[in-house]
Amino acid sequence: MPYSKGRRILPVSFGTLLLLPHLVGAAHAAVDPAKSSDEAPKIRVLLKEKVGSLEISGWDVEALMPRSAIQRVRRVGRQAWKWKCLADRVELDGMPGAQSRGPVEIQSPAGTLFLGSILVRESIILHPSKAGCSIVNRLDIERYLDGVLNGEFSSKWSPEAVSAQVIAARSYALYQMREARRRRAIFDVESSIRDQVYLGTQGEEARASQLVARTRGMVLVAGPARAGEPIKAFYHSTCGGHTDAPEDVWGKSQTGVRGGVVCEHCGSSPRFNWQLRLTPRQLDEALASYKNGSVIGLEVLSRFSSGRVNKLKVAFLGKGGVISTRIVPGSQLRMLVGSEKFRSTAFRILRGEGDSWIFEGRGYGHGVGMCQWGAKEMGSAGFQVHEILSRYYPSARLMRAWQ
Ligand SMILES: [Zn+2]
Incomplete structure (x- = not known):
C-alpha cells in the first residue's frame, strides 16, 4: 500500500505528504455528495432507458413504492416479478393497487437481484415516464468501480497503473454524482462511454476487485482554492505525445484539470x-x-x-x-x-x-487528463501511483474521502 491508512492522515499533496487534519472535516463533507461519514457513497448508474416491461427476480425481493396505494411488496422465493411501464406509470403485473406514478425501488437483503438474466448488485430503481422506464442501479461506488475497471482499462496492467486509473475513475464518478444531485437528476452516470463503461457484475473478477480495494476512497481533489472538491478526472486512450486543456477541446475549463502536459510514455500504444x-x-x-x-x-x-x-x-x-x-x-x-x-x-x-x-x-481520444497508455507504460517502468497521477493531473491533490 503506498498510502497511509489512518483516518486523518490524508489529504496528500503530490510529491509531499502533508498532515492537514484541519482540512479533513470540511474536505470530507465537500467530497461526499451523500454527506455520509465513513461509508462509501451510493452511485446511481443508468442501465437502460425507455423500457416497456421487465422481469426482476431474486430471493426475498422487496419493492418500495411510495407513490402507490400498496407501498411495499415483498416476495420470498425465486419467482420473477413482471413490471410494466406505461404512460408515466410503473405497475407490478398481477397485483392491482401496486401501481406507481413515481419511482419504485427494488432490493433484496441478499444484496443481489436478477434483471432478466443479468445479476445486479444492491438495488434497482424504476423511473416511469411517457416513453417507458429508466432503469437505474443504485450501488456502493466501490462495487461500481469493480465493474468499471475492465470496461475502461485492464486489471492485467501493473498495479501502479491500474491504481492511478481507478483513482481517476472514482474521482470522475464522484464529480458526476455531485453535479447530478445539484441538478436533481434521476441518475448520476451512464453505463456507456458517455461517462464510464460499466460492465456490471459480468465485468468483475478477483484481481480487479483487489486493485479497487487497494485505493479504496482515494480521490483527486481540486487545489486550495476549492479544497476538497473532486475533479472531473478525464482520461483517454493515447495522447500521442501531449495532453490537452479542457477549454481547448470543449471550450470550457474544468476545476483541477489544467492545460496539457508532455507525455513521453505512450509511444508503444497501437494507436499512437x-x-x-x-x-x-x-x-x-x-x-x-x-x-x-x-x-x-x-x-x-x-x-x-x-x-x-x-x-x-x-x-x-x-x-x-x-x-x-x-x-x-x-x-x-x-x-x-x-x-x-x-x-x-x-x-x-x-x-x-x-x-x-x-x-x-x-493518439486516440479527446486528449484531456490522463493518457491511459502513458499511465500503463509509466507503471511498467516502475513509477508509483502518485507519480503517474501528478504527471497527468498536476494541479490536483490526492485524498481519502472515505475509509
Ligand atoms: Zn500519452
Missing part, C-alpha cells in the same frame, strides 16, 4: 499513429450539415499549443459553381466523421489518389 482515408463523398457527407456543396479545399487554420487542430478552413463548391468557405473546429470535424474512425484532432491533411483526403494523426 493512425491514418484515415476518406473519399470525397465521405467527407462531403460528414460535412453535409454545413450544406455548402462539395468540399474542394481543406486547410488547418490554427492549432492549440498541444499541436491539436483548433480550426480548419473548408472550401465548398456549391450550385452554379459558387465557392464559399466555412470555419470548422477540429473537434467538430472529428465528431462529424465519427470519433472512433477519426481518432484525434492531432492530425495533418494530405491528398491521395482519386482526390481522396488522407488524415495522418497521433
Whole structure:
C-alpha cells in the first residue's frame, strides 16, 4: 500500500505528504455528495432507458413504492416479478393497487437481484415516464468501480497503473454524482462511454476487485482554492505525445484539470499513429450539415499549443459553381466523421489518389487528463501511483474521502 491508512492522515499533496487534519472535516463533507461519514457513497448508474416491461427476480425481493396505494411488496422465493411501464406509470403485473406514478425501488437483503438474466448488485430503481422506464442501479461506488475497471482499462496492467486509473475513475464518478444531485437528476452516470463503461457484475473478477480495494476512497481533489472538491478526472486512450486543456477541446475549463502536459510514455500504444482515408463523398457527407456543396479545399487554420487542430478552413463548391468557405473546429470535424474512425484532432491533411483526403494523426481520444497508455507504460517502468497521477493531473491533490 503506498498510502497511509489512518483516518486523518490524508489529504496528500503530490510529491509531499502533508498532515492537514484541519482540512479533513470540511474536505470530507465537500467530497461526499451523500454527506455520509465513513461509508462509501451510493452511485446511481443508468442501465437502460425507455423500457416497456421487465422481469426482476431474486430471493426475498422487496419493492418500495411510495407513490402507490400498496407501498411495499415483498416476495420470498425465486419467482420473477413482471413490471410494466406505461404512460408515466410503473405497475407490478398481477397485483392491482401496486401501481406507481413515481419511482419504485427494488432490493433484496441478499444484496443481489436478477434483471432478466443479468445479476445486479444492491438495488434497482424504476423511473416511469411517457416513453417507458429508466432503469437505474443504485450501488456502493466501490462495487461500481469493480465493474468499471475492465470496461475502461485492464486489471492485467501493473498495479501502479491500474491504481492511478481507478483513482481517476472514482474521482470522475464522484464529480458526476455531485453535479447530478445539484441538478436533481434521476441518475448520476451512464453505463456507456458517455461517462464510464460499466460492465456490471459480468465485468468483475478477483484481481480487479483487489486493485479497487487497494485505493479504496482515494480521490483527486481540486487545489486550495476549492479544497476538497473532486475533479472531473478525464482520461483517454493515447495522447500521442501531449495532453490537452479542457477549454481547448470543449471550450470550457474544468476545476483541477489544467492545460496539457508532455507525455513521453505512450509511444508503444497501437494507436499512437493512425491514418484515415476518406473519399470525397465521405467527407462531403460528414460535412453535409454545413450544406455548402462539395468540399474542394481543406486547410488547418490554427492549432492549440498541444499541436491539436483548433480550426480548419473548408472550401465548398456549391450550385452554379459558387465557392464559399466555412470555419470548422477540429473537434467538430472529428465528431462529424465519427470519433472512433477519426481518432484525434492531432492530425495533418494530405491528398491521395482519386482526390481522396488522407488524415495522418497521433493518439486516440479527446486528449484531456490522463493518457491511459502513458499511465500503463509509466507503471511498467516502475513509477508509483502518485507519480503517474501528478504527471497527468498536476494541479490536483490526492485524498481519502472515505475509509
Ligand atoms: Zn500519452
